Amino acid sequence: MLVNFIDFLRDRLPQVIRLCYVGLxxxxxxxxxxxxxxxxxxxxxxxxxxFWSIFGFxxxxxxxxxxxxxxxLGIMTREDYYDE
Amino acid sequence: xxxxxxxxxxxxxxxGACLLPFIPQTLKKVYLVxxxxxxxxxxxxxxxxxFGLVQFLDWQxxxxxxxxxxxxxxxxxxxxxxxxxxxGMHVKNDWEHIAxxxxxxxxxxxxxxxxYLVLFLFWELMAFxxxxxxxxxxxxxxxxxxxxxxxVHTAGGLILLAGFVLRYQATGGDLSFGPIGVDNPxxxxxxxxxxxxxxxxxxxFHAWLPDAYGEATVSGAVFMCAFTTKTAIYALARGFxxxxxxxxxxxxxxxxxxxxxxxENDSRRLLAYHIISQVGYMVxxxxxxxxxxxxxxxxxxxxxxxxKGLLFMGTGSVLYxxxxxxxSELGGLYKKMPMTFLFTLIGGLxxxxxxxxxxxxSKSMIVAAGFKEHIYWxxxxxxxxxxxxxxxxxxxxxxxxWFGKNNCSDETWEKAADPPxxxxxxxxxxSFLCIFIGCYTPYLFDMLPYAEAAAEYHPYTAYHLSESLxxxxxxxxxxxxxxxxxxxxxxxxxxxxxxxxxAGRGFLWxxxxxxxxxxxxxxxxxxxxxxxxxxxxxxxxxxFDWNGIDGVVDGTARSVRNLGSSLRRVQSGQVQYTIFYAAxxxxxxxxxxxxx
Numbered sequence: 001m002l003v004n005f006i007d008f009l010r011d012r013l014p015q016v017i018r019l020c021y022v023g024l025x026x027x028x029x030x031x032x033x034x035x036x037x038x039x040x041x042x043x044x045x046x047x048x049x050x051f052w053s054i055f056g057f058x059x060x061x062x063x064x065x066x067x068x069x070x071x072x073l074g075i076m077t078r079e080d081y082y083d084e
Numbered sequence: 085x086x087x088x089x090x091x092x093x094x095x096x097x098x099x100g101a102c103l104l105p106f107i108p109q110t111l112k113k114v115y116l117v118x119x120x121x122x123x124x125x126x127x128x129x130x131x132x133x134x135f136g137l138v139q140f141l142d143w144q145x146x147x148x149x150x151x152x153x154x155x156x157x158x159x160x161x162x163x164x165x166x167x168x169x170x171x172g173m174h175v176k177n178d179w180e181h182i183a184x185x186x187x188x189x190x191x192x193x194x195x196x197x198x199x200y201l202v203l204f205l206f207w208e209l210m211a212f213x214x215x216x217x218x219x220x221x222x223x224x225x226x227x228x229x230x231x232x233x234x235x236v237h238t239a240g241g242l243i244l245l246a247g248f249v250l251r252y253q254a255t256g257g258d259l260s261f262g263p264i265g266v267d268n269p270x271x272x273x274x275x276x277x278x279x280x281x282x283x284x285x286x287x288x289f290h291a292w293l294p295d296a297y298g299e300a301t302v303s304g305a306v307f308m309c310a311f312t313t314k315t316a317i318y319a320l321a322r323g324f325x326x327x328x329x330x331x332x333x334x335x336x337x338x339x340x341x342x343x344x345x346x347x348e349n350d351s352r353r354l355l356a357y358h359i360i361s362q363v364g365y366m367v368x369x370x371x372x373x374x375x376x377x378x379x380x381x382x383x384x385x386x387x388x389x390x391x392k393g394l395l396f397m398g399t400g401s402v403l404y405x406x407x408x409x410x411x412s413e414l415g416g417l418y419k420k421m422p423m424t425f426l427f428t429l430i431g432g433l434x435x436x437x438x439x440x441x442x443x444x445x446s447k448s449m450i451v452a453a454g455f456k457e458h459i460y461w462x463x464x465x466x467x468x469x470x471x472x473x474x475x476x477x478x479x480x481x482x483x484x485x486w487f488g489k490n491n492c493s494d495e496t497w498e499k500a501a502d503p504p505x506x507x508x509x510x511x512x513x514x515s516f517l518c519i520f521i522g523c524y525t526p527y528l529f530d531m532l533p534y535a536e537a538a539a540e541y542h543p544y545t546a547y548h549l550s551e552s553l554x555x556x557x558x559x560x561x562x563x564x565x566x567x568x569x570x571x572x573x574x575x576x577x578x579x580x581x582x583x584x585x586x587a588g589r590g591f592l593w594x595x596x597x598x599x600x601x602x603x604x605x606x607x608x609x610x611x612x613x614x615x616x617x618x619x620x621x622x623x624x625x626x627x628f629d630w631n632g633i634d635g636v637v638d639g640t641a642r643s644v645r646n647l648g649s650s651l652r653r654v655q656s657g658q659v660q661y662t663i664f665y666a667a668x669x670x671x672x673x674x675x676x677x678x679x680x
Contacts, residue, residue: 002422024557027550035550041455041463056555059471060562064569067346076347076575082585 028053090135090148092196093123093162094189094206101185105178113506116169116181123192124162130155134198143259146198152533153382157195157318159531160386161188163517164310164393171397171510172303180220184307186213191311195318199259200248203319207244207283210312211237217304218296229299232581236282236292244279247272266327266373277324283316284367285360286333287340291581293360294344298353298409302400305352309359309396310389317366317385326373331454334368335465337361342472346570347577351399351409351481355392358477361469362388362435368466369450372457375537380449382532387442387521391434394514395477398428401503401511402485406496411480411572416490420500425486427511432482434518436474439552442521445528445543448552452541471559478556479563484572491572 009016028050040046048054100119107115132155136147165188175181190213193206211234218230250272252259264273282289293313297305324330341361348354362384369381401424402417403409418425430441437443447470454463492500502508521528525543532538563570634641 002426003419006418006422024561027553027557031550031554035546037547039545039547042460050554052551052554053558055467056471056558057562059468059555060475060559061566063342063468063472063475064346064562064566067343068569070343071347071575071577075578076573077578079574079576081576081578 024053090130090133090150091126092136092147092193093126093158094192094196096123096126097165097185097189097192101182101189104181104185113173116173117166119185120162120165120169120188123188124159124166127155127158127162130158136196140201142257143199143201145202146260147193147202148196149198150196152531152535153318153322154195156382156386156531156533157314158192160389161191161195161311161314164389165307167390167393167510167513168303168307168310170513171306171400171507173506174504175301175303177220179216180301180304183213183216183220184304187217187307187311189213191315194315198261200251200261201259203261204241204245204248208241210315211241214304214308214312217308218300220304221299221301223299226299229295232584233292233296236289236584240279240282240289243275243282247275247277247279250275261323263325264323266324269327277320277327280316280319280324281330281333281367284313284320284363285316286337286364286367287360288580290337290340290360291579294348294353294356294579295581297356297359297396298350302404305400306393306396309355309392313359313363314366314385314389317363317370317381320367320370321378321381325370325378327371330371331368331459331462332371334364334366334371335462335469337364337367338466338469339472340364342469342476344577344579345472345476345480347575349410349412349572349574349576351411351414351485352396352403354476354481355395355399358435358473359388359392361473362392364469365447365450365466368462369453372450372453372459372462374453374457375534376456376541377450377453379532379534379537379541380446380453383446383449383528384443386528386531387434387446387518390514390517390521391431391442394427394431394511394518395435395481397507397511397514398424398431399481399485401507402500404507405503406492406500408492408496410574411484411488411491412574413491413493413496414485415488415492416486417492417500418486420497421486421502423502423508424511425482427508427515428485429478429482430515430518432474432478434522436478436556437470437552438474438478438522438556439544439549440519440522442518442528444522444552445525446521448543448548449541467555471555474556474559475563479560480570483567484570489571 031052032049037046045051097119100115100122104112104115130150132150132152134146134149138145138147165185168184169181172181172184187210190206190208190210193209194203197203197206215230215234215237218226218233220226248259251264254270254272264276266273278289285293297308300308320327320330338361341357341359341364345354345357345361348357366381366384366388369377369384371377399409402414402421405421406414408414434441434443437447451463451466451470454460454466490497529538529541630641
């Protein structure tokens with residue numbers, strides 16, 4: 001059943017992706033127009049529309065790029081590095 | 085039930101472990117659930133108070149301090165022991181169960197102890213029993229990894245010991261384990277703290293964790309990921325609430341784990357790095373030290389034990405069935421292991437703090453406490469780390485094992501299937517609890533040590549929902565846009581264990597090359613200049629003594645030697661003869677005595 005469901009989604013991948021983009025858009029709109037910001041902690045959260053969307057995306061990109069850069073400085077090495 | 089009756093749950097587990105080899109095979113599976121279940125019920129019906137006082141030499145030892153803080157930790161530890169034992173039910177090696185239960189007993193002993201002496205006893209029990217969970221993997225690397233693990237924990241234990249001995253001296257004989265006075269830290273405060281944070285895997289004392297957990301047995305890792313670090317969090321929450329240095333240390337941990345998780349190719353080592361990251365939140369929570377933050381640390385430890393156990397069970401199932409744990413040797417398995425995928429995904433969503441899953445109600449408590457105390461940098465960096473958590477555990481692990489490029493060999497593909505019923509049952513229980521905690525907050529919140537602060541905290545506000553969903557879903561967007569960069573690479577990452585691994589190698593080289601060479605030189609020198617002349621002189625004097633002195637004087641030496649050779653025949657070197665002669669002589673003496 002679960003496998004069938006996954007296959008169902010995979011067969012319609014372009015539609016699923018489009019749906020996801022629509023979902024993301026709706027989420028940002030909901031945040032901008034309907035969510036009260038009085039519980040926000042900082043100025044940026046209150047005044048930048050979709051602050052946490054930007055934060056999430058930038059965080060993800062930064063983490064991947066900085067980590068991979070660090071890894072390729074020589075931290076990532078061959079698997080038998082410690083073997084004698 | 086008598087109100088002053090108190091049974092230490094560790095006793096149940098230790099006695100249960102001792103009896104395990106004598107349980108008939110048919111009853112063993114029931115027994116494996118029964119013993120941890122009894123310990124769980126024991127904890128469930130505990131009343132607050134101080135129990136188990138024992139006078140030992142000059143000290144009064146406290147084995148049972150029961151209060152809000154110790155109860156919530158003991159509850160989740162014994163619960164996890166049940167789940168772990170169900171997961172490992174098929175394991176035939178009794179010793180593995182015995183090691184696991186002793187390990188849990190050690191953790192419970194630390195949680196209930198009231199003084200440093202008892203704490204140290206159980207602290208070491210944890211290290212010495214858990215190392216077997218690595219060794220029982222039985223690979224060549226397991227042995228070395230186990231010894232490294234033991235070495236690091238022994239060093240940590242010694243630092244802890246030094247700390248509380250100094251404290252004992254400085255305070256004039258105080259052994260009690262409680263808030264240590266973080267406002268005026270002295271040398272012993274830091275030593276005890278280092279002892280604790282080594283077990284919590286705070287950098288630079290963290291490298292033992294991925295090293296050992298990646299190498300442990302399939303069910304051993306499920307136990308290990310729960311107990312050592314979270315027991316250390318308990319100890320920190322008890323002694324070091326409000327210790328400011330723990331805030332930056334916790335934030336560094338949270339980010340450090342995320343960075344290494346990007347680089348990691350082994351699924352279980354990736355999860356191990358995420359333990360460091362998640363425990364970072366708890367360490368930071370302890371450092372913030374407000375009631376909300378301590379509640380958050382406890383709640384997050386509680387939720388973490390379940391979802392991390394679940395994740396290790398999921399990847400452990402893949403390892404158990406296929407023999408593989410590296411992303412570069414897996415992929416596309418959703419058709420073969422759909423249930424395992426579902427459970428792992430639930431674990432992934434829980435650790436990522438998705439709404440309706442356990443991490444959402446626990447992790448946010450710590451972040452909120454940070455913002456509330458206006459430690460904004462910590463709040464933002466911890467939020468950044470949580471994007472990283474979703475990136476790896478929620479997306480990378482499920483994607484590269486169950487989807488993505490199929491890197492499986494024919495053999496791996498053939499072997500892949502959902503694991504035996506007991507492993508699935510354990511994952512069902514853990515999955516249920518992860519969702520239950522996320523949906524029904526009073527279950528967890530009512531157990532927290534500060535009831536008022538817990539009652540005031542509401543995770544399900546529109547703002548928090550919107551914030552979390554935006555961070556998570558836009559992280560997912562970033563993941564799918566940059567997915568090529570994340571493709572698994574068959575590498576290992578050098579971590580700070582490099583220093584002691586290389587130091588060990590350096591020491592070996594030192595011993596083999598310069599030290600042995602010097603030793604040889606000295607030996608040769610001694611042989612030529614010392615031994616040879618000495619032997620020559622000795623030989624001369626021996627000749628002189630034998631032929632000159634003994635011959636001239638009375639021949640004593642000759643007679644002694646002759647007697648010696650006749651006695652030698654009696655001494656066959658076999659025990660039965662010796663006993664026989666001894667008994668005979670004894671009998672002769674007895675007879676002589678009776679007759680006299």
